[in-house]
Amino acid sequence: MYDMTRRDFLKGAAAAGSLLCMSAVLPGCGKAPKVAAGPAPAPGSWEYGPLFGVSAEDCQKVLQEALKRGGDFAEIYFQNRASDGLSLEEGIVNDAWATTDMGAGVRVVVGDQVGYAYTEELTLEALLNTAKTAALIAHGSAVNGPDLLKPVKVENRFPITYLPTEWPIADKMAILRRVDKAARAASAKVEVVITYMQSTFDQVLIVRSDGLVCSDARPRVSLGCTVSVRSGERVERNSFSLGGRTNQEIFAGDAPERVAKEAVRRAEICLEAITPPAGEMPLVLAPGESGILLHEAIGHALEADFNRKGVSLFSDKMGQKVASELCTIVDDGTIPHADGSVSVDDEGNPGHRTVLVENGILKSYMHDRISASHYHVEPTGNGKRQSFRFQPIPRMTNTLLLNGPHNKEELFAGIARGIYAISFTNGSANIGQGDFVFYINYGYLIENGKLTSPIKDVNLVGNGPEILGRIDRVANDFAMPETASGYCGKHSAGGSQRVSVNFGLPAVRVSKITVGGRA
Amino acid sequence: MAIIVKESMHNEAAFILKTIKEVGFDAATVSLEHGRKFVMETQDGAIKFLKETNSKSADLNLFKDGRNGTFVTRDFRPDKLKNFLIKAREMLVLTDADPAATLPPDNRLSPLPDIDLDLIDRELVNSKKNAALEICRQIEAGARKVAPEAITVEASFEDGHYATELVNSKGFCGFKENTVAMVIAKVNIKDKNGKKQLGADYDFVTHFSDIRDFTELGASAAQRGLDMVGAAPIATGDYPIIVDARDTHMLLSEMLMRPLAGGQIYRKLSFLQDKIGKKIAPDFLTIRDDPFIKRGTGSEPFDAEGMINRPMPVIEKGVLKNYYFNTYWANKMGCEPTTGSPTNWIFDLGSRSGKEMAEKAEKAIYITDFNGGNSNPLTGDFSKGITGFLYENGRLVQPIANMNLACNLGQMLLDLEEVGNDPFKCSSIKCPSLRFKTMKVAGK
Known part of the structure; x- marks a missing residue:
């Protein structure tokens, strides 16, 4: 339900507010954290075995049990997640929360069939029972598990000095108070200020029946501010956040004040917004957050599970033109500290940069192990899952449109009436039809090539290939969103799964799109 | 598979509340949740996905010196629980007091209504997993009858049993449980111009006997897809x-x-x-x-x-x-x-x-x-x-x-x-x- 508890509200605000910060750790952290905890453990080996209370021999026994009825492949995915959050409202830090979650999922794969079970109890007996349940998908003879487990070193894309969840509470609270103070000082129009910080640290151990063993450490923080502003009878709200797969060092310098001022700035723009127009018109997307276009218009439909089943509109389009020749689109899981990045994905495959579309031609899907096997290609590091309670499926990492040849001014030239979209809240896509929508938080009307009145709260509606084919200008100002990343939900077998993703693009122009306004 | 047992949940919740008091919190609500779930998905007659799970967690709403926070744990071993609560207390006492954060007023904590909400189906408590494949095949058959040329037909059956034991430091003690079953049909159709169209339908009930006819559900999903062609x-x-x-x-x-x-x-x-x-x-x-x-x-x-x-x-x-x-x-x-x-x-x-x-x-x-x-x-x-x-x-x-x-x-x-x-x-x-x-x- 919506906003029925304070905590739910904050979660909703974080998700909706949202789109992302990429950057690596900022230099010049104001002061050293007063933490007793040592450096964050480096991922890459058996270091997490003791954390989960398992030995290599235990894992071999569990994998043997998983393959007792046959199967092509089995894996154990151990996960320990610590999360906490604080929020400040009406001048006081009046809400705190923390969760711990630990467990293991066992997957057995037979062709494209998957058996899955998980346990929150990490005894050998519980793990063996979990493996036995997952094995029910298979109906053959036992195959051997791994004779030897081979720990693999992982390239750590999220190096941090201290764990975000062990950052001192007092220091976290001090940051929140700075955001609150700055928001109230930014404008006399400010009424409500809600500030929050969330910290997460995931530790993952993957043990596969082909012998591969790897562990991974995944930090994440976000700092957000939601404000409402009033001018006479008119009230508007907006949000801004910073974050990424790092720790609180990203909030060094004037970052807290920047979060506050940007939230207020956006809300004040909305105070001036006019009723948005309805109908087909040209669209210019600002660099950064507008990458949601890629995510919805083509990204989901290039996740290979939809294609191997034949249900995506791109399943028979490999090598064909699917976008304007100005479009080269990559999915890049290797960007340091980016929310969509993976050191290894949740199947133990390293993060990868995959060219999806090159000069408008479809070059690759995004694969997990099952789809890579189906298409006889290498996995692309896109096998992701929400937690140990879910099986991995193909998901985007950071989906990017590369720079084009145009100057930004060229994008506005000749537009008599159109939309300039800057910030977004959410979107969705129908995979088979290719129809998609995404919702503008705020932007501007373009009239005779110039930005005029602000607009807000309006949906854009289109069909993926049609809209990508109508991209007739691509600027050379590529950016990823500065805001903290949102989450992407995808329906899958066993329930919807939410993972963090990111995107980016330069400013682009779409010659015509349906704008869902009222004027 | 573990079975939800009211008495053991009650005892576990009471133990958690007792530990909370021992660690020094002034007031608390413990919401202990147990659940089990079974999922089967088929595509074109074959099982593609099978999942069985048990889960339990405790949501703890804790109060200390006018401060309030929410903490979730799944590890109830006495030493682990105590350590978790000590860390929660250390976090909480650093935050600010908020007089609005209280337990509910006494007059809203009793009496528990003496009404049978009929939310438990004994068939589903034990899971219908042995019938799941036949259910999915009936759904698929219904869809294929209406859309024989469908690119793919997918069906799924899911059932679950969930319970909550909620206790608080004012003496409230309540137990609620329910069963659910859900069926989904998805039919992917290609029209004469090659455009793909998804037709889907579903049902969600607390009792298996209330669920829609599976063949009809599949047919309905297919028809919904066909109706949208063009x-x-x-x-x-x-x-x-x-x-x-x-x-x-x-x-x-x-x-x-x-x-x-x-x-x-x-x-x-x-x-x-x-x-x-x-x-x-x-x-x-x-x-x-x-x-x-x-x-x-x-x-x-x-x-x-x-x-x-x-x-x-x-x-x-x-x-x-x-x-x-x-x-x-x-x-x-x-x-x-x-x-x-x-x-x-x-x-x-x-x-x-x-x-x-x-x-x-x-x-x-x-x-x-x-x-x-x-x-x-x-x-x-x-x-x-x-x-x-x-x-x-x-x-x-x-x-x-x-x-x-x-x-x-x-x-x-x-x-x-x-x-x-x-x-x-x-x-x-x-x-x-x-x-x-x-x-x-x-x-x-």
Whole structure:
């Protein structure tokens, strides 16, 4: 339900507010954290075995049990997640929360069939029972598990000095108070200020029946501010956040004040917004957050599970033109500290940069192990899952449109009436039809090539290939969103799964799109 | 598979509460949840996915020196639990005191209603997993009969058993449990132009005997896909709108649930601010929140805080009667709490189904699905993608897709013209089809 508890509200605000910060750790952290905890453990080996209370021999026994009825492949995915959050409202830090979650999922794969079970109890007996349940998908003879487990070193894309969840509470609270103070000082129009910080640290151990063993450490923080502003009878709200797969060092310098001022700035723009127009018109997307276009218009439909089943509109389009020749689109899981990045994905495959579309031609899907096997290609590091309670499926990492040849001014030239979209809240896509929508938080009307009145709260509606084919200008100002990343939900077998993703693009122009306004 | 045992849950919750007191908290609520779930998915006759799980967790709402926080753990071993609570206490005492953070008032913690909500199906307690493959095959057969050329047909069956033991330091002790079963059919169709179209249907019940006929469900999904073949946007304009019953709960969650939430009201971030006792919709709209509907998917004796639920008018003859205030937001507002979240919403019904309305309409867009979009609960601005059908002079003209409906939710409530007689049974929001005056629909 919506906003029925304070905590739910904050979660909703974080998700909706949202789109992302990429950057690596900022230099010049104001002061050293007063933490007793040592450096964050480096991922890459058996270091997490003791954390989960398992030995290599235990894992071999569990994998043997998983393959007792046959199967092509089995894996154990151990996960320990610590999360906490604080929020400040009406001048006081009046809400705190923390969760711990630990467990293991066992997957057995037979062709494209998957058996899955998980346990929150990490005894050998519980793990063996979990493996036995997952094995029910298979109906053959036992195959051997791994004779030897081979720990693999992982390239750590999220190096941090201290764990975000062990950052001192007092220091976290001090940051929140700075955001609150700055928001109230930014404008006399400010009424409500809600500030929050969330910290997460995931530790993952993957043990596969082909012998591969790897562990991974995944930090994440976000700092957000939601404000409402009033001018006479008119009230508007907006949000801004910073974050990424790092720790609180990203909030060094004037970052807290920047979060506050940007939230207020956006809300004040909305105070001036006019009723948005309805109908087909040209669209210019600002660099950064507008990458949601890629995510919805083509990204989901290039996740290979939809294609191997034949249900995506791109399943028979490999090598064909699917976008304007100005479009080269990559999915890049290797960007340091980016929310969509993976050191290894949740199947133990390293993060990868995959060219999806090159000069408008479809070059690759995004694969997990099952789809890579189906298409006889290498996995692309896109096998992701929400937690140990879910099986991995193909998901985007950071989906990017590369720079084009145009100057930004060229994008506005000749537009008599159109939309300039800057910030977004959410979107969705129908995979088979290719129809998609995404919702503008705020932007501007373009009239005779110039930005005029602000607009807000309006949906854009289109069909993926049609809209990508109508991209007739691509600027050379590529950016990823500065805001903290949102989450992407995808329906899958066993329930919807939410993972963090990111995107980016330069400013682009779409010659015509349906704008869902009222004027 | 573990079985939910009320006595052991009670003992475990009591142990957690005792440990909380020992660690030095002043007050607490423990919500201990156990669950089991089974899922099977098939595609074109073969099992593609099988999952069985057990889970348990404890949500702890903890109070110390006027400070409040929520903590979740799944590790109840005495030493681990104690360490977790000590860390929680250390975190909490550094935050600021908030006098509004309290347990619910005593008068809302008893008596527990003496009503059998009939939420447990013994068949589902033990799981119907042995019947799952046959169920999925029947769904697929029904779909194939209607759409033999479908690219793929997918079916799924899921059942579960969930229980909550909620105790607090004021002596409240409540137990609630329910079973669920869900079936889904998805049919992927390619039209003569090669465009793909998904048709889907589902059912969600507390008792297996109430579930729809599986063959009929598959057939319905296939027909829904076939009906949309050739869907395309039509001209931008103002059209009378009918929203099919299966989609009205999505509309209502934006139109009423978000704006009625206590936090939104206290923060003055709702377009329904200061509207209690005021007319916000026509006379024929009456909605009541009823937690005691037998086999209702939203039915429950007490809410997430342990407050005893009770029937509550939401809108009576178009007049707004209540907001959703849990204890915290009620304390902030200086009023009595109602409840934290909606249970079942029951509507006074009209005389026609959505389809009958469309077949009598001079001109209307009959919305059968919303796609993405969002709304602003502060201003009521609303913009969502739609698919459905254009009707003219009572006749179906064409399926439509790739279009957008935009309005102001406050005005949309006032522009309601008719409530149907066909409440959607799969949702706890048992809303029938709704017909509205003209609204802006963007397309070509």
